[in-house]
Amino acid sequence: MLPNISVDEAKVRIAKRVAMEFKDGDVANLGIGIPSMVMDYVPKNVRVILETENGMLGMGPMAKEGEGTSDIIGAGGVRVTVLRGGSFFSSDVSFGLIRGGHIDITVLGTLQVDQEGNIANWMIPGKLIPGMGGAMDLVTGAKKVFVATLHTVKGRPKIVKRCSLPLTGKGVVNKIFTEMGVFEVTSEGLVLLEIAPDTTLDDLREHTDAEFVVKEPLETMKGVEVDG
Amino acid sequence: MLPNISVDEAKVRIAKRVAMEFKDGDVANLGIGIPSMVMDYVPKNVRVILETENGMLGMGPMAKEGEGTSDIIGAGGVRVTVLRGGSFFSSDVSFGLIRGGHIDITVLGTLQVDQEGNIANWMIPGKLIPGMGGAMDLVTGAKKVFVATLHTVKGRPKIVKRCSLPLTGKGVVNKIFTEMGVFEVTSEGLVLLEIAPDTTLDDLREHTDAEFVVKEPLETMKGVEVDG
């Protein structure tokens, strides 16, 4: 059984939990969807420097309605602001920073992620072929690659034994965060680190296609408040 | 016989002749020695943009005594000035411009140059090994590679059949300017384009180790004034 919460509640739970992974001064690149919600839950005293792959460090909040310019946009095209101490640079420098290991954390959504740390999130053959954009570089170059995703889509598990869709990166994922728990990809395979308080191991096995081992002692997923 | 002029006069003759090769708006990188004298003879209405490989376009004259800064220097380390419209950039961009064919002309001195357009000017094994600095990139990337050199050193020809010293570049030289004449390197071999008014073909053959053919009609070396 999946936790008895709405999709929006599930997304917030995931974003909150990912936010706990950041340390002061970390440099991060956040994908669209749940990853873009993470900053709302990072404590004020943890200063995270956001990178956008189109060439900015120190991305601030979205520009106010009617303000901003198309010269300063997030990777999704939205007008944003730049914080004091930020900087702009060309795309070769941006991806040099990404590929060169100068980004501490990237958080990405996904279509599929598997027990070997493979991730597939750039195309569905014959249906949807948007292109990989900067995703292949991000998963290859960032020091830590986090996947933040709902545990299932239309009842189907996102965490699979082996991705069937074309890969974005091979063996690149470090951690997976869902509303049901937190997994780590290790050389021994997938390890469940934390489990949500409203989830059982049987629930998790039911909705996870991948094989995983359970860390001893298994911890309760941090930051999750469950009613009653 | 060599022309009956002093070494200084010979150098001026060469620099003057090379200066005639420049067109308005040309971008040039000039080596040390005779090449650095060329700018003195470029007409005012021919605006040549000088590049220094340490990262500047629009190099101006040397800084005045007591002025200038070690932050703005020529490739030889001398304090220079930057002209209005100039720019500074990092070394990867500088050599990107050089390697990428964005420099119209480089003028270099040499130890040896041969009839196949090979040039050797970076080391004498066992004696002098300064290193190639930026020379290998310049001869590979500049659109035109000009050698400006005295015809002989201690009586020995500089233009040889085949360089015996380690090469700086293979088949890269376009033209050779000496006090005795102007040569072009072609796929058919070395061609004498111009001959100094105080030089005969026999003189040239005597002091040139390389084989060369003579262009018909052979022109008198431009810009050379000979007394009486």
Place this chain on the structure above:
Amino acid sequence: MGRYFKPVMSPDEAVRDIPDGATIMVGGFNVGGVPYSLIEALIRKGVKDITLIANDTLYENIGHGKLVANGQVKKVIASHIGLNKITQKLYNEGKLEVEFVPQGTFAERIRAGGFGLGGILTPTGVGTMAEEGKQLIEINGRKYILELPLRADFALIRARKADRVGNLWYWGNARNFNPLMAAAADVVIAEVDVVLGVGDINPNDVHTPGILVDRIVVDGGEYYVA
């Protein structure tokens, strides 16, 4: 090329010699840093069979996205086409060739084309479809893809400021691929907001040296308002 001062032209004049079949680089990422006026001139001129090298194909009704929608483009080399429904449709119907390039690789390939490198080795895309048809080279036990340079006949780029000798200064992350493309095409046309006097851009802060720019177009207007 070879002129000290760069000619300032209208968009139509600037693109007049771009022939059918040309390979054209267009700067920009999404709506930022796109030379909109030059694109409109290409549409008016009706240039056909373009090989378009751009990070993305925008939306079907904006900027170079329109070139695709108008059927003026034969082939696209890009990292992303997801926003433009017509690019996706033509591609799925086999009517448009699309070469997908990871965005960081796209940047390096253009830089290599402009800076005289024969190629670069990147770890990006190893083990994915991005390695198909390419040479893999192993160095110290790690695999890299050998990626080859990209060049174009024309580059249409967008900057905030130019001076009369062609130096460019960009604003915000509208800079993106524009400085790279400025080095990688035979003819470089820069659309800018203002043209300043020689020396009015601090030489330490010139983003693109003027020797790379052939023609300047002053838009004078606002960028596309998203």
Place this chain on the structure above:
Amino acid sequence: MGRYFKPVMSPDEAVRDIPDGATIMVGGFNVGGVPYSLIEALIRKGVKDITLIANDTLYENIGHGKLVANGQVKKVIASHIGLNKITQKLYNEGKLEVEFVPQGTFAERIRAGGFGLGGILTPTGVGTMAEEGKQLIEINGRKYILELPLRADFALIRARKADRVGNLWYWGNARNFNPLMAAAADVVIAEVDVVLGVGDINPNDVHTPGILVDRIVVDGGEYYVA
């Protein structure tokens, strides 16, 4: 790393953890853009067996030229050693290892090291001693040398201005290799003239993003006067 504000230290503090045997990049070209105060601190500390990665070894009595003259250097990777008589002498006597790298290749190798590329293909040096021991790759009938990345344990660089989060701004062609080295070492120490408040460098004109810089040293003095 991982700190938002960068510590401002004395030269001696900044180099305190540089051990014997370290690989050290030093910025500069001839007398320009050299972190003189940091070099003096390395001399005071007496670090030995250094692998020095620098464009040149200056003169024997100036900057990192002194490190060579003092016998603190085991190996030099450079494009030029001609100004330093002692480098030449030790090299000719077989007492110092020198790896010569064409200057443009030197720049690209450091950039590749900092930007995660596995190598680059350059036409520079084909048919010369520079190709010895290296893999040649032919592309479209032209030969290129495969050149591998350079990285270091520490990079000592020089800029004109820093701000408190480590953003750097260079003046003149003292910029040279400094921005490249800032990306290519585990620990990056920047010697600057002034430290400004956060945001006091225009974000469009930041030459080195602060995330690459670990420590700041304020020299306060003038550069070496040639």
